[in-house]
């Protein structure tokens with residue numbers, strides 16, 4: 273069964289809904305331009321509300337060590353998701369310095385974009401294939417954009433980028449079954465697809481999303 277990450281949670285209701293849906297991860301966004309951005313104090317409080325069965329992943333975009341360290345400590349993060357232009361060397365340095373799981377998001381439009389995953393094999397704990405947002409978009413993720421999931425449709429053994437992976441971008445309760453059927457993704461990540469407005473998570477949509485994943 274695919275693992276579930278609910279990204280961009282900002283309040284107790286969203287965390288409770290993720291727990292009710294047996295989500296595996298929640299994502300805390302540390303990117304000031306995002307409507308989902310958290311202060312370190314907010315993240316610390318949310319961490320205290322998160323059941324121990326759910327792991328906390330902090331999302332960063334080209335952040336420096338000072339910011340990542342402060343967030344890891346405040347929110348007692350289990351992992352960091354790198355959503356900017358962090359290369360394998362930077363990812364390795366972050367893993368070495370902070371000793372948490374490191375996920376790298378790769379923006380995908382065409383098959384050629386998948387090849388970059390290989391350079392992170394043995395370095396990161398997970399690759400997240402996410403849709404490339406349009407040029408000039410306000411954010412590099414969390415915008416409900418999807419890519420052609422057939423790019424991840426593997427052969428008999430399924431798609432194998434040589435590193436554990438997940439699928440993100442444009443998922444919601446009505447599309448995730450098709451996404452899973454097409455890709456056999458071992459993890460799905462959702463943000464705007466479980467919101468009523470940017471940054472406003474819907475507990476009902478979170479529960480529906482989790483049910484749609486678990487129903488498969």
Ligand SMILES: O=C(O)c1ccccc1NCC(=O)[C@H](O)[C@H](O)COP(=O)(O)O
Pocket residue numbers: 279280301303306307308309331333355402411412413414415416417440441442443461462463464465
């Ligand atoms: O959520 C944000 O505001 C955000 C900001 C900067 C970089 C990435 C961001 N979000 C990434 C995600 O939440 C997801 O990993 C992914 O992009 C899926 O988002 P969505 O299409 O909205 O489900």
